[in-house]
Amino acid sequence: MNKIENGTMVDFTYKNTKMKGVLVSSSEGNLNIKLMSGYNLLVPENSITDIKPLKTIAQTGGFEEKDLIFEHGPKKVAFIGTGGTIASRVDYITGAVKPVLNPGFLRESVANLSKFTLDISLLEPVLSENITPNDWILFAKTVKDKLSKNHGAVILHGTDTMSYTASALSFMFQNLSGPVVMIGSQRSSDRPSSDAFLNLEAGLEFAASNFGEVGIAMHQNTSDNAVALHRGVRARKMHSSRRDAFRSIGGNPIGKYENGSVTISHEARALSDETVLLDKLETSVALIYFHPGLTAEDLAAVTEKKRATVIMGTGLGHTGTRLYPVIRDIVGRGDHVLMTTQCLFGSVNMNVYSTGRELLKLGVIPLSNMLPEVAMIKSMHVLANYPDGEFSKVMLSNLRGETVDREFLGEVP
Secondary structure, three states: OOOOOOOEEEEEEEOOEEEEEEEEEEEOOEEEEEEOOOOEEEEEHHHEEEEEEEEEOOOOOOOOOOEEEEOOOOEEEEEEEOOOHHHEEEOOOOOOEEEOOOHHHHHHHOOOHHHEEEEEEEOOOOOHHHOOHHHHHHHHHHHHHHHOOOOEEEEEOOOOOHHHHHHHHHHHEEEOOOOEEEEOOOOOOOOOOOOHHHHHHHHHHHHOOOOOOEEEEEEOOOOOOEEEEEEOOOEEEOOOOOOOOEEEOOOOOOEEEEOOEEEEOOOOOOOOOOOEEOOOOOOOEEEEEOOOOOOHHHHHHHHOOOOEEEEEEEOOOEOOHHHHHHHHHHHHOOOEEEEEEOOOOOOOOOOOOHHHHHHHHOOOEEOOOOOHHHHHHHHHHHHHHOOHHHHHHHHOOOOOOOOOOOOOOOOOO
16 A cells, blocks of 8 residues: 555545545554544554545644634623543544634534634643642633623533532632533544534533533433533532533532523522632642551551541441541641542431441541532632631531532432
8 A cells, every 4th residue: 555644535445345534543554544434443454455545634723822702693601721522633644632622613513603702712721630729720710800701601621520620610719700611522523423512502501691600511311402500519420431421419400401492490509790719729638538448557648748638438427447546646636537428329427327426526527418529629628718717617518509408319320
């Protein structure tokens, strides 16, 4: 086979079947071709016949400027890109995943775009697993600035740690003058089964609605017919690849987008006259998953320099007695130990068994049905913004809907 450059559209025959696709790469006698269906074919070069180059696919480009206004309709929404699958597709010339947040991509792909004027800000793209609390603060400051000029804000974000960012923003924003909607996708925009476009369509509509909190907008089910809006402090990614990976734990979503219409629950927080941001976070907080192999030495080592430790206990909120001396030492030096449950549903109740009652006597703070990762982030927020003497009181207060009064058992994907 004559040398064909990566990124070239080709006709070829494989197993007596005529096919067409884009040559992604060729190495060690193998060809990787993305078919027109969106799926990749990786086969030995000698298994393909009659391969003919057709044309080179233009390299996908992004915005030339970091910030711009995309004027199209009357609804003004800030559009903030941070990275993630939703903001990328394969560049077949280089084989890399590239940002595709350009007006052409949006105009061709998002059905309701004509309603909106987008105030676009592209932050340095970062894989969601590399996001840190410093990034949360940057995102929050960007949102605050954009809300002074727009009705709401959409944040494009990788799904793996999106619930962490949503929780952090929820606590940092004491009040919001507009909705903040986080959007991700499980499958990139160049795949035929991508969830990116409906999530974008729904996210814009949610951001133009009237509620004052941070939410996550993702597919409600595996079909392309509805998007759920999950409260930022009650959402969790429940599946590694399904399009409906996110669930509201212990309660219903606070919104829904279906058939072009938005419904917002009466439980959603109301808009405020101004946006109030508390952008300080104390990062010396540990999140510990208790398990039968966890030793006292392990716990002591991890918590040595931590001002707060959130334990994901078993069942109603328990740990092995071998950890009691370390917990006593942590509390004794003036730091905090908090208890959540590692169960997906249900609440901590440390008064049922003697183990729980003993932990309460040691000074462990039970956190009801607060999700463990939310408890960790809330601890960061409370330590940085409230007097230490109020720590327990504020942690037990329901600031942003992080605990639910009447929890029901939802379906797990």
